[in-house]
Amino acid sequence: MADAEFMEERAAGTAMSEDRLRYEHWYRGYRWDVPERYNVARDVCDKHSPERLAMILTGESIEDRFVHWGEIQMLANRFANSIAAQGVRPGDRVAVLMSASVEAAAAILGILKLGAIGVPMAALWSDESLVYRLGCAQVALLIVDDANAARPLEGMHRTLRYDAAHIASFDSVFETADTRADDPALIYFTSGSTGKPKGVVAPHRGLIGHNEFEVCQDLRDGERSYWMGDWAWGVYKVLGPWRYGAVNLVHMSAHRYDPEGLLAALSRHQVSNVFLNPSGLRLMMKTVPDAGTRYPQAFRICCSANEPLGRAEATWFREQFGIDVLENYGMTEAYPMVGNFHGLRIKPGSMGRPVPGWDVQLLDDAEHPVADGEQGEICLRTRSNPQFPLGYWNRPDDTQAVFGGEWFHTNDLAVRDADGFIWYDGRKDDVIKTSGYRISPFEVEEACCQHPAVAAAGVIGVSDPERGARVKAYIVLAEGFDASGAVAESIREFVRGAHSQFGYPRLIEFVDELPSSQSGKVNRKALRERARGAEF
Template sequence: MPRSPEFYFVLLGAIKLGAKVGPLFEAFMEGAIRDRLKDSQARVLVTTSELLRRVPIKELPYLKHVIVVGDIKEEGPFIDFYKRMETASKDLEIQWMAREDGLILHYTSDSTGKPKGVLHVHNAMIQHVQTAKCVLDLRDDDVYWCTAGPGWVTGTSYGVFAPWLVGATNVIRGGRFSPEDWYQTIENYGVTVWYSAPTAFRMLIGAGAGLMKKFNLNTLRHILSVGEPLNPEVIFWGKRTFDLYIHDTWWMTETGAQVISNYPSMEIKPGSMGKPIPGIEAAIVDDNGEGLPPYHMGNLAIKKGWPSMMRAIWNNQEKYESYFIPNDWYASGDSAYMDEDGYFWFQGRVDDVIMTAGERVGPFEVESKLVEFPAVAEAGVIGVPDPVRGEIIKAFITLRQGYTASEQLKKEIQLFVKQGLAAHAAPREIEFLNNLPKTRSGKIMRRVLKAWELKLPTGDLSTLED
């Protein structure tokens, strides 16, 4: 379903009836839809007449009812949404649920590329409320805009549940990204709190300061980021442009809500994920679940039992149990370190960390340095096998408008990283691309870059932006 009033009516209505809901992204094609509906064994689907053609109904034996928003003849499994709404009762007997009853099923891809269903329960809303207050800083009189679509966990946890649980006004806008439209939305509705993604902020940077000056954005008082690590350069841009720091937040589909964040009340260390929210215990641990001292890279882990923790991987108990390591830690799959002040610093996915000539290098650290170079718009970094060094660093780069790819530019970029970071962290290979493969939530898909480089299968690409 697209972001339409009908989507939100159905989502909240189904939850009130006690159903588990599973939002699907409107750009999914037939294969992605089939995989998710088949694995979830969904019995009811709500979609539009335009999107219905992508649903392989004959291949979905569990699907009994298809409610269509738009023109449809009621026969077989098909139900006309508007026709039924005309005669629907105005009264509803709500199904009261226990805190551990299933609420929402979100599908996400792991490093293998195979999508898996992550189940959250009603208890998660405790954390949605608390983080809406202490991280988003939402108040009754706020006008809040989360730019994520509801097909992703951010678009439900913080695009539906959190703002409405605390009584904020929630702006919902569909369509594709456009700098003019986004700035106009902030001006038109007087947005005060804005939650978006680093990719969007970088695209706004690329649109130039001249465009922004055409709009009145003075209502903004708090800006946050989610979806991928926030480069320091974007934080500095936010301060220069809006006189506001952009606050990074770290969490994932499996955590269900924000876990480590930069709060309005704390000092910002640009590039840091921040600190755990109150009540959350986080640490950097080794593979045996033992804590590591400050500045040692290891597994970013969360102590089991927070309110919004996933309760199952749908139809895959073995996969669910694999997330937990000794001493009751949830291993996030992210590599990070903690400094002496308790701030966490993301370094990459554990399976993305590069071992080059005996040194461990986090790809995000290199990517952050690369995007500080004036010509670089975006960068994705991977490790490539090398007979001498084990791995070498390769960077895939998109350039800002007005710059042209050349061997000389490669040398300048390599020298910039070498002088600003370390010699061993400088990419030995650079490839210029027109676009980087990203998920629709803005994460650079390093596994796809690596698959392309090594000529391996890319796995599931249903979350690919384009």
């Protein structure tokens, strides 16, 4: 819609709120610009002036290190030459099993410059999980650092152990491959929460489709940026900011996650644009409750995704740092699909509205749109934006079933309100049907976690001959509480009031920890499959 049309609609006294009018104008007018020839490395790495700052590395055991583009460009070219010397050719798969670092990023860029396909790997995966993924992707070469070199990862691939002196022996000049935008660039593996992990094949154009850096993060040239999460689930979290000219902060820790060390680094380097997942926010809130006082920040934008954001975390962050967390939604196959946007209205608890450039609808089982207020499945029109995957690696049947129709089905359920905001309502296969009611396990989990005795909760339905299913909660107790019938009854009564008279957990089992998927979400499939213990 042109600006003149926007002003005409506004002047005509449309019933639509000005916020929604602004959003609709933006959403309808968004256009993609995808060239026929495109290589991620050229757009992310080659275009920058060598003297510009690219990355800041911090950590508890290292001095802060400022890395400029000239260093990364030469290292990426040396990696490309060393990989080619191993016999790797365009289209071959090259896996990277290294800690987040300048060298890991340069390795990925070197793979892309060669026209090969990068396969980022997570050190947190077990040896068995890594061997499965290496075999599934038919990897030709595995690049490892010292920390992972001794792992028993036998297979058909060759292994290149990173050695600074060895890499430095290769030429620092390399001509980036002239790839098509549709050529495969990266393979990411799904978390395996709904079956065996599958390799999602992302084309070079996929990075163009990652417009969350523009529309959600509002990233600016030269801005300092931090993205939480392992690169194995999306190296775009370092490549994307670089495409927009931002400076990436990478915080290295001997621990899996060091909230206080991270807060100190973000404060010290005045990072203004951050992405923090809900689990990280939750631990940050518990570990450093007075974070805003102890570590004053320059935060301008904070986004979050991966799981629904709890009210407690959202409120705490706003009180500490003075800005709202903008919740987004997506998955390995397609991110982002729904989001909240800087400068537009947000509704706490809602994951926002469809992202401009993404044709997202809530559909019923017959793939018909549902009305406002009705539950539907979040679906993305296939091939409607540049990020849409090429498919699952070497799985043509799954590719056709998931990506071959008109709609990509997420199996996530949601409701859209009258203002167009979308509210998450659980997984399609997790919804509990009891006595005619449909219950979102996420909402019950959230209600449970508001009780002072609950540190974490996982909720499923268990078979019941009368009701169809009964709601069962697996509870990890907070420090200072012991498992007992009295505590279980207290939780039940609390949730009865906080959630509903029909959705409270009739069964409670206390556990030491909850099973989680590789991406950190509660693995309800594992809960359904585990043997039942003592129930209250």
